[in-house]
Amino acid sequence: MSQRLIESESESGTDQSEVRDPSDGVKNKLEDYTRRLSQLGLDLDSDSNSNSNSSSFMVEEAQKQKTVDHQLTKQGTPGGKITIRFQPIGAISAVRPAACKISAEQHFSAVVLFLKRRVKVDTVFCYISNSFAPSPQQQVGDLWRQFKVNDELIVCYCATVAFG
Template sequence: MAEAQGSVGGGDESADPGIQNDQISKQNKEGEVVKKKTDKVDILLKATGSAPIMKKKKWAVDPNKKVAWVIDFIHKYLRFDSSQSLFLYVNQAFAPAPDQEIRNLFECYGSDGKLILHYCTSEAWG
């Protein structure tokens, strides 16, 4: 378990197969660098209340991942104790079910090309 925390909490967040820091880039025939759109969903993680703020807020996540996976990722990234609670909310409105797919949330509640998720250590909304 310590190895997983080190790779997620350390400086190399791209080590996790569910998250990518940047879009893939390649060169076209004229030699210009062109960014290729990946099939990841951009999520914006915002701290609420007394939750610690993440240095990096925007993440590209596999759309097939579940909300429970995102909660686990935040837990590991912030190096929370396993007994510490973490609550996740969509657009400051409701807590999604842990088995809900990121793709579904993005399609229904995404705006400006990203899904905004708020996290906190105590219940806030809903």
Template sequence: SLVSSCLCNICFFACMTQCFFPSTFTVDVLLKAVGDTPIMKTKKWAVDRGRTVQSLAQFISRFLKLDANEQLFIYVHQSFAPSPDQEVGVLFDCFGSDGKLVLHYCKSQAWG
């Protein structure tokens, strides 16, 4: 039928788009430590565009095995801290360059 044919075409297009254009769903994020904050051995990560800054901070805290009472601050361009509910994809669109978004993380307030 026409409806099932259209749905199959839509599913096919969605699968092909995800396979051949994965950057539409994820962005490359380069994470850099500041000050005495532990350095992550893996610095470049593919992050879902819809992931929030808060969830990224929680991921980094767990990855570094920080104590629950330790805060983690995230900065864009070593100048400002984005809102915790800001999506990584929007930050990439506004402040990304050379195909990646550079974020700095630290355990104490550093900028802005």
């Protein structure tokens, strides 16, 4: 049962008190929106029930997409960890072992810090698959999902600027 509001004389600007249904405002807005769309030739369904059904469908689809995105972060990796394979460029020492695992939620700056400590240098330049240098704030899981090769993220590193 819908709740009804009583509008007094001062609120409505009329001499009589009237009873108003709160859903009337929403219906009026939907009708106005539909009228504007029809003027533009973009008329959707004229039935307001189908409009509300499509709105709830879009909300449900957005929630499903969030769930799928969250699952993709950890997909293919046990415990939400991804594999990074390190490849040296130039005259910098190689990291042993060449592959390691890191949490998908970690920022790329953690990878850079790991390499600095492991190779014992003050500065290291990292590139994803010999093509670009990611932002230190970028999440490793996002990079892995977009640029993985054989379920590994290839991180090339060197002591001097190699590209760009």
